[in-house]
Amino acid sequence: MPIKNALRAATALGLLTATGAFAESHSPTITIATVNNGDMIRMQGYTDTFTEQTGINVEWVTLEENVLRQRVTTDITTKGGQFDITTIGMYEAPIWGANGWLVPLDDLSAEYDVDDILPAMRSGLSHDGTLYAAPFYGESSMIMYRTDLMEAAGLEMPDAPTWEFIREAAAAMTDRDADINGICLRGKAGWGEGGAFINTMANSFGARPVNENWEPQLDSEAWAETLTFFTEMMAESGPTGYATNGFNENLSLFQQGKCGMWIDATVAASFVTNPNDSEVADSVGFALAPNKDGVDKKANWLWAWALAIPAGTAQEDAAKQFIEWATSKDYIELVAENEGWANVPPGARTSLYETAEYQEVPFAQKTLDSINAADPNNPTVEPVPYTGIQFAAIPEWAGMWGQVSQEFSAAYAGQQSIEEALEKGQAIMTEELEAAGY
């Protein structure tokens, strides 16, 4: 008898499962795939306001960044239609736009004021002049430093310091007994982690990953100088095990007062100055990312998390309405009204930086200056055939640079020499780029 019961239960379960799919609501609903970060989570909290205004329901699917990329790519390329809006970055927007995977955002309403989007963001999210994703927030990278430690070291941070100054200041601020590292930087493997940082640093040393003909340049002197400078500085003043430190690890160290300086995403400024999370909130200063003395490129990147509509969605109009709402001036004001100006999504709109209240936020001006100092169309001293600063906007970049950054991380960890890492990196790039037909 128990077996019969089990069979009955299985049949009932099957029927329940099958019928569950039909028990959906028939009111208009859009599904949004997104990443888990503070600004996106905050937006989810205001979804009810959008639903009240428009009658459109919103379902959120939150995924880890890499899972989201894989999930959305699969869905878009197979025309699965699972998502009406997806959160993508500045790397994907031009590539996916060129492939015809995204709905062009060329008919946004006049009230939306598309010209108010910061030019660097608009350019980075467009392909052939057509906008494919609306920036929800944008970021560059800059120096965040401890004003008290800098003062104790008898130094003053210039607005636009050089790498030579940074190295000297890091050494002066380092106090191994007090567990204070002069500088914390990303060393973790990954094209968007340590790979992104070292690429911007190389730009500021006059290096470039490829030449105009897509020939890898990791065997150049400028690259050897970049990695040598980086590893020496980190050995002198960086935390132990920095080869595995990414954004979160360095954020944690800085918030606990264990870093004199940290060069990373401008969006981190709101975290390190938040007294609820940071032990050093009262003593943080900001400066533009450094460059090698005499080189006219800074080590700062440009990135945006943006909302895009996958081609083939059945809810294109509703999706556009949501994007217009979520990336509007009104949304910024809604957040400011409820949570203060320091918590509004930064780096997307010019008008935000013209707002008197926002100008009082300590990191606002430096964030804008950093974004404006980034030029994705002209990222290196010598010319390159791609757009993008910490990445090249080609489909092969993520896989290829991910492998190269693993070689770099192995060198940071002392598992191989810098020469070996660069040699292997050069071989990886040569093989990948040739195979892709560049």
Place this chain on the structure above:
Amino acid sequence: MARAVTSQRKAINTAIAWTIGFLIFFPILWTILTSFKTEGTAIADPPVFLFFDWTLENYAVVQERSNYMRFLWNSVIIAGGSTLLGVIVAVPAAWAMAFVPSRRTKDILLWMLSTKMLPAVGVLYPIYLICIELGVLDNRAALVIILMLINLPIIVWMLYTYFREIPGEILEAARMDGASLRNEILYVLTPMAIPGIASTVLLNFILAWNEAFWTLNLTAVDAAPLTAFIASYSSPEGLFFAKLSAASTMAIAPILILGWFSQKQLVRGLTFGAVK
């Protein structure tokens, strides 16, 4: 004297077993402890073990942000459905292989197992396209069938091993008494193999519960189980370790409780036939 040595050895063995057990359990314990810390305490260096201000704030935030019960229900349906369906298909298959073997039985068993060696991502696109064609993306029934098919080789293998321990003469006797094939499997074979079937069910339920590739790639809203729930708290830009730990604890709690209550059955089944 000999007795004293035995006791001492017993004590040492017990201590080693407890140490190994603690080391294996430690990551889960640490996750549970972190879930009761503030985000600041969660990243404290040196780490704080027990003496911190315990808080339920993370659970409140997770509860507010996510519809936990929907994810849990989907997990129960998908893991439970695929396991039950798998056993229903596997019992006759294992019976045939154990009691009416052919020259090819061993080859078939090995071939079945070899399908587990295929990297899942290799068949992602075909399966995704089939789901689109059938209109069953983000559908629990589709996941029940897919996970059943994925775990079927293991279920058949396990049941085949257990059935082989049962003397064929008993089944013959049942047949001589006039039992049909159906009655032979249902009323003679199955009750004798209950410990084995129970451990197979439990193990496969756990495998299906933890399956993260297909459940993440084929679901969005309606069919998303607890694996998707945990994935939604992983963040590359921001410190949410305490909330991630709270979500993880909520996701593993049902399976931990199930494992706790059924450990006797599980161990009995796994050691079934180990000593002849």
